[in-house]
Amino acid sequence: MKISRIAVASLLALAACGTADTPSTPAPGANGALTPIKLQLQWFYQAQFAGYIAAADQGFYKEQGLDVQLLEGGVDIVPQTVLAQGKADYAVAWVPKALASREQGAGITDVGQIFARSGTYQVAWKDSGIRTAADLKGKKVGNWGFGNEFELFAGMTKAGIDPGKDVTLVQQQFDMQALLKKEIDAAQAMSYNEYAQLLEAKNPATGKLYTADDFSILDWKTEGSSMLQDAVWANTEKLSDPAYQQQTVKFLTATIKGWAFCRDNAEKCRDLVVAKGSKLGKSHQLWQMNEVNKLVWPAPGGVGVVDETAWKQTVDISLTTKNQTGDTVLKKAPEGLAYTNDYIKQAIDKAKADGVDVNGTSFQPATVTLTEGGA
Known part of the structure; x- marks a missing residue:
């Protein structure tokens, strides 16, 4: 996923925007009703987001009392900005870019490091x-x-x-x-x-x-210069609300199930992504599903857990590496609750109790044959 000039301008506007006021979070599934949730993706529908698509399609979110709407990304959308402005409940974004948004005023926290490796x-x-x-x-x-x-x-x-x-x-x-x-x-x-x-x-x-x-x-x-990429980000201020905490655990539990499903059913998830409206072809999406699985699995500490060494390397590079104009991603170390493993660990325990393999130790990537144009 890339970010456009328009998106950069939107990101830079964060300092002026601040964090929107948000109502208190109802308990997920209260009174038997599904709680509506909006998840902002960082790019167009493709297998990069297959786990979320599968969690919605297979009913994993509904099992947790959630009605999740996936918001497609695009060239002029910065997911962490959408989250910080209160227009989504969670967002998927690369860690360095989200940390830059935090430095400019976005109140967001990494609650699930789904991609453990850089692609x-x-x-x-x-x-x-x-x-x-x-x-x-x-x-x-x-x-x-x-x-x-x-x-x-x-x-x-x-x-x-x-x-x-x-x-x-x-x-x-x-x-x-x-x-x-x-x-x-x-x-x-x-x-x-x-x-x-x-x-x-x-x-x-x-x-x-x-x-x-x-x-x-x-x-x-x-x-040795890789940085953390796709993570689930939550609203930091709302994490003080017990109902939002509970909702976050439920959301992550279903998300774990979605990614485990795509690990074990790559072709099925390829089909779900294509049916969702991806502009890329079936062989390209199967390749993408296979490669994305490599970034998620195996997950020795449990899928979504932030590895402190990988986090530190990402922050160090963000602080010290300059681009051609002499700018770094970050000007100072992240402050406040930049990430937490509290909710993902609870979600892992719940998923394990439901019989989900949250480590994927035996995962073996497939060999995918591409066709001309990825059709």
């Missing part, structure tokens, strides 16, 4: 000689900007490269055309989305689709 790559042609971050020196390096570039910049800095002097930075569109046309040497890509677009493209020299052997990947998890 960001930098991809180059195999014959480029680019194998590590150090190999980017002197190259044309694409990136999306808008806060998506800090893993790349941290990786280069760690390798002794000055991102402002030692590479030629190119503003990359949200696709892989610049790499395919060899206008840049390395392109930013999500493992579950843009990288698949390369493997769905036809090699004009052979008439066949490109394969993984045609490319080299810089995986920021391997390079």
Whole structure:
């Protein structure tokens, strides 16, 4: 998921907006009625959000007394802003961007770190000689900007490269055309989305689709500069309300069930996402479901639990890594209740009591065959 210039402007408006007044939260399922909940997603419907889609479709939210409405994201929507303004009850957002919003006044808390791993790559042609971050020196390096570039910049800095002097930075569109046309040497890509677009493209020299052997990947998890991404964020002020606390546990319990369902039923969840209106094809969505599952599972500490080491690395990079303009994601360490594992641990216990495998220790990714254009 990326963030647009419009979205950045919206994010920067947070300081002026503040946090909207919100009514007290009714107890979930009180008097047999379902409690309406709005979850703001951070991008268009795709398998990146399959666990939430499945939890709604399979009735897991209703089991918890909740009627959850999924709000589709887009180029001009900043989910943490929507949450902070009281227009949603929860939101899905990358940790660095949400922390930047908190620094600007958004009262939000990470209550469920669903993606335990980063899915960001930098991809180059195999014959480029680019194998590590150090190999980017002197190259044309694409990136999306808008806060998506800090893993790349941290990786280069760690390798002794000055991102402002030692590479030629190119503003990359949200696709892989610049790499395919060899206008840049390395392109930013999500493992579950843009990288698949390369493997769905036809090699004009052979008439066949490109394969993984045609490319080299810089995986920021391997390079040691990865940052936490998709998390469930809640309204910090409302977390002082016992009813909202109870609602949050119920919401997370059902969400855990949704992600476990998609781990065990990848093709079914692919179909749910396509039926939801995704613009991407079936093979692309199955690839995405498989890759997203790798970011969630296995979850040794339980799905959604914030790992303190990964959190610290994300914060350290946010504080110290500069982009080409010299800006960092954060100017100071997060204050207040930036995250809590209290509610996700309660949800894990409830899901386990219902027979859900919350660790996914035996998870094994599938081999997905892509078709041209991801159809």
